[in-house]
Amino acid sequence: ICESPLRTPECMSGGTICEATMMLQSSALLFTLLFAGCWAQDEADLVTSVPGLIGIPNFKHYSGYLQAGPGKYFHYWFVESQNNPSTDPLVLWLSGGPGCSSMEGLLAENGPFHLNDNGTVYLNPYSWNKLANMLYLESPAGVGFSYSISGNYQTSDPQVAEDNYKALQQFFSKFPSFASNNFYVFAESYGGVYAPSLSQLIISRSTNINFKGMGVGNGMTSYALNDQSLIYFGYYHGLFGDDVQLASWSQCLSWFLQVYSALYQIQDTGLNIYDLYGQCYGGVGSSARYAADVSNLFLAPLPSLPPQQEDTSIPGVPRCINGTAMYYWLNDPTVRAALHIPRSIQTWELCSSTVGSLYQRVYMDMSPFYQDLLQRNVTLLLYSGDVDMACNFIGSKWFVEALNQQVVSQYRPWFYNNQIAGYVEQYEHITFLTVKVKTVSLNEKVTLGTSGLLGGHGVFVLKTTGLTVSLTCYL
Numbered sequence: 366i367c368e369s370p371l372r373t374p375e376c377m378s379g380g381t382i383c384e385a386t387m388m389l390q391s392s393a394l395l396f397t398l399l400f401a402g403c404w405a406q407d408e409a410d411l412v413t414s415v416p417g418l419i420g421i422p423n424f425k426h427y428s429g430y431l432q433a434g435p436g437k438y439f440h441y442w443f444v445e446s447q448n449n450p451s452t453d454p455l456v457l458w459l460s461g462g463p464g465c466s467s468m469e470g471l472l473a474e475n476g477p478f479h480l481n482d483n484g485t486v487y488l489n490p491y492s493w494n495k496l497a498n499m500l501y502l503e504s505p506a507g508v509g510f511s512y513s514i515s516g517n518y519q520t521s522d523p524q525v526a527e528d529n530y531k532a533l534q535q536f537f538s539k540f541p542s543f544a545s546n547n548f549y550v551f552a553e554s555y556g557g558v559y560a561p562s563l564s565q566l567i568i569s570r571s572t573n574i575n576f577k578g579m580g581v582g583n584g585m586t587s588y589a590l591n592d593q594s595l596i597y598f599g600y601y602h603g604l605f606g607d608d609v610q611l612a613s614w615s616q617c618l619s620w621f622l623q624v625y626s627a628l629y630q631i632q633d634t635g636l637n638i639y640d641l642y643g644q645c646y647g648g649v650g651s652s653a654r655y656a657a658d659v660s661n662l663f664l665a666p667l668p669s670l671p672p673q674q675e676d677t678s679i680p681g682v683p684r685c686i687n688g689t690a691m692y693y694w695l696n697d698p699t700v701r702a703a704l705h706i707p708r709s710i711q712t713w714e715l716c717s718s719t720v721g722s723l724y725q726r727v728y729m730d731m732s733p734f735y736q737d738l739l740q741r742n743v744t745l746l747l748y749s750g751d752v753d754m755a756c757n758f759i760g761s762k763w764f765v766e767a768l769n770q771q772v773v774s775q776y777r778p779w780f781y782n783n784q785i786a787g788y789v790e791q792y793e794h795i796t797f798l799t800v801k802v803k804t805v806s807l808n809e810k811v812t813l814g815t816s817g818l819l820g821g822h823g824v825f826v827l828k829t830t831g832l833t834v835s836l837t838c839y840l
């Protein structure tokens with residue numbers, strides 16, 4: 366008992382309490398009382414079974430709620446490191462949307478538990494918790510199992526940063542022993558907005574968090590750069606015919622209109638915007654996502670579009686993504702019970718259309734946040750799967766270049782299994798890295814996995830020398 370895996374200060378130093386606990390084991394009531402006093406609240410959140418998993422994980426993990434403001438409760442799933450939890454870094458993971466659940470990160474990307482087609486669970490050999498303690502947070506309220514008592518799910522970029530900050534403070538009061546670990550914020554996709562805004566709050570307010578750095582995978586950095594670069598990406602990947610000519614950039618408006626029509630055509634042909642060379646689950650889809658992208662070129666309303674075709678098989682699943690396995694697993698009553706989700710909580714969805722539609726996007730360009738973090742010498746990483754079109758790598762590259770940092774190491778390949786696995790350019794406090802995903806040998810289950818995002822937008826790579834890479838970008 367005294368060698369508590371929780372390593373709370375009370376247990377570490379509380380020799381007398383622990384001795385007393387052992388002496389009183391026969392008295393169930395007293396034991397329970399002391400047990401509760403000695404073991405922090407987090408013990409109630411300990412997950413003791415993972416339905417569908419064969420075998421027992423060699424790490425502890427917790428699922429429960431963190432209060433993120435009055436009446437707001439964010440679901441978290443915290444998986445301790447498989448290496449050395451007490452000294453390994455602590456990484457907060459935020460998926461994007463806005464409105465999408467970080468459970469996708471845990472169950473289909475960089476997390477330890479992955480799902481088979483038949484609903485069973487296997488341990489992901491490339492899980493980031495081989496090296497780090499990973500905290501997966503479903504944010505904001507209304508996403509996944511997270512909720513607000515008021516039922517008001519309208520929120521905005523600055524409000525999400527505040528709520529995430531509060532949830533994080535709650536995490537550290539539940540798990541005080543992790544306050545001394547090096548702390549990183551990692552996010553993907555629309556998390557490219559969440560991560561820098563939260564990081565800035567942490568660094569400007571917190572003395573109790575050992576904040577070291579931030580990573581963003583295929584992240585939203587700047588709407589303008591993201592969309593303008595997409596034209597180049599599409600053009601040079603052979604997606605446009607003669608109706609798009611890059612040379613006519615100066616003829617701005619008519620060119621933009623051509624591009625708009627071209628991008629619309631792309632979607633109509635059934636491309637998976639998250640993975641150019643991957644399949645589109647469900648086949649040819651609607652143009653909902655591209656309409657949103659291209660409107661950012663103008664930052665103004667666009668001509669009206671034909672009605673969108675809705676895929677209603679499973680709610681809350683972005684176009685071309687197969688979210689079937691996650692949806693059924695997370696909504697299974699035994700899984701919900703194992704994760705301590707009350708029955709009153711809504712059905713889990715990969716992406717909440719309620720949150721997404723009510724969401725107010727405030728930050729159009731994240732560079733002021735990056736500049737602030739750079740001045741404070743925080744270590745930053747932007748990584749991109751190089752066939753994602755939701756947040757394409759060229760936009761991220763342009764974004765990093767525009768930060769005007771001193772180059773430390775020129776653009777060069779990096780390697781995995783004696784193959785070029787991508788490219789990397791290092792600046793003084795920020796690194797830009799691409800992942801040429803298909804050359805990286807991941808196991809077959811991962812390649813054929815439920816998210817099917819390995820080519821572009823949902824890939825993760827684990828290098829034994831450090832944390833690298835995941836990508837997904839729901840805007």
Ligand SMILES: *[C@@H]1O[C@H](CO)[C@@H](O)[C@H](O)[C@H]1NC(C)=O
Pocket residue numbers: 481482483646647687688689690815
């Ligand atoms: C979608 O995922 C489910 C569950 O993993 C699987 O059974 C099904 O074959 C997948 N469908 C396609 C078209 O990939």
Ligand SMILES: *[C@@H]1O[C@H](CO)[C@@H](O)[C@H](O)[C@H]1NC(C)=O
Pocket residue numbers: 481482483484485
């Ligand atoms: C479920 O699928 C996995 C992977 O294909 C397989 O190893 C396992 O035996 C299957 N389990 C059941 C109960 O069908």
Ligand SMILES: *[C@@H]1O[C@H](CO)[C@@H](O)[C@H](O)[C@H]1NC(C)=O
Pocket residue numbers: 740741742
């Ligand atoms: C950042 O590093 C530079 C040089 O390494 C140093 O001069 C500066 O004081 C540091 N800034 C902060 C906020 O630590």
